[in-house]
Amino acid sequence: MNTTAPAASPGIALMNAGYSVDGRVILSELSTTLVEQRIGILGRNGSGKTSLLRLIAGLIAPTTGAVTVDGLRPEKDRREMLSALGILFQNPDHQIIFPTVEEELAFGLRQQGRSAAEAQAAALAALAQHGRSHWAKASVATLSQGQRHFLCLLSILVMEPRTILLDEPFTALDLPTQIRLTRQLAALPQRLITITHDPALLAGYDRVIWLENGRILRDGPAKPVIAEYKSDMTRLGASDADADLPR
Numbered sequence: 051m052n053t054t055a056p057a058a059s060p061g062i063a064l065m066n067a068g069y070s071v072d073g074r075v076i077l078s079e080l081s082t083t084l085v086e087q088r089i090g091i092l093g094r095n096g097s098g099k100t101s102l103l104r105l106i107a108g109l110i111a112p113t114t115g116a117v118t119v120d121g122l123r124p125e126k127d128r129r130e131m132l133s134a135l136g137i138l139f140q141n142p143d144h145q146i147i148f149p150t151v152e153e154e155l156a157f158g159l160r161q162q163g164r165s166a167a168e169a170q171a172a173a174l175a176a177l178a179q180h181g182r183s184h185w186a187k188a189s190v191a192t193l194s195q196g197q198r199h200f201l202c203l204l205s206i207l208v209m210e211p212r213t214i215l216l217d218e219p220f221t222a223l224d225l226p227t228q229i230r231l232t233r234q235l236a237a238l239p240q241r242l243i244t245i246t247h248d249p250a251l252l253a254g255y256d257r258v259i260w261l262e263n264g265r266i267l268r269d270g271p272a273k274p275v276i277a278e279y280k281s282d283m284t285r286l287g288a289s290d291a292d293a294d295l296p297r
């Protein structure tokens with residue numbers, strides 16, 4: 051998809067990084083370094099996945115410890131972070147802010163300090179590279195959900211970040227779009243960190259981290275971590291825990 055390999059990235063470091071709100075621990079103090087090419091963050095609803103994404107992205111600051119992304123402080127080094135980390139959010143409508151495809155693609159490049167002419171040229175080149183030159187002047191509102199998702203991915207790729215963070219990348223996408231996107235993502239030279247509750251997305255990954263209650267429950271190669279996660283989720287699903295909700 052993007053044939054230029056980005057410069058080597060030293061990785062993401064969590065150093066006793068924790069996050070609490072009003073005394074409630076959302077993420078307990080996490081310490082690890084993310085350096086592998088394909089990393090999955092796996093966990094069920096409420097386990098802390100989105101909070102971890104927000105911490106790495108600098109959208110929230112850790113309440114204990116620190117996070118660095120290629121040596122940068124995500125909540126402070128905003129401009130340098132654009133070349134270090136790109137985030138594909140679950141819902142493209144939370145990401146897209148411009149009315150036309152061309153403007154949307156040019157925006158990140160302008161933020162990186164490129165001139166208007168350079169940004170426009172790079173946006174058009176990216177569309178041509180993916181056989182979508184005819185999208186340039188199109189209104190974003192005329193694109194389907196899957197097309198908007200792809201536009202968001204293109205907007206990240208034109209900035210050539212060293213790591214891409216994907217938040218439940220296939221929610222709301224139909225099967226052909228999922229298959230296409232899987233193929234496109236697999237071909238990327240960047241480090242990918244995929245956050246999901248669905249272990250199927252992480253098959254073949256170098257490393258899977260299983261989050262539970264804001265803690266790392268398991269961390270290792272995809273196969274054994276996914277096998278244990280699936281068996282635990284099946285056991286939980288077989289119980290009638292929901293029956294305990296107050297009436």
Ligand SMILES: Nc1ncnc2c1ncn2[C@@H]1O[C@H](COP(=O)(O)OP(=O)(O)OP(=O)(O)O)[C@@H](O)[C@H]1O
Pocket residue numbers: 071076093094095096097098099100101102247
């Ligand atoms: N700002 C906040 N204030 C209070 N509680 C919060 C806040 N942010 C997250 N939480 C709580 O922390 C827990 C983890 O939330 P988080 O959204 O990170 O989980 P998740 O694994 O992404 O869940 P899901 O798969 O359902 O999106 C949840 O119980 C959530 O309600």
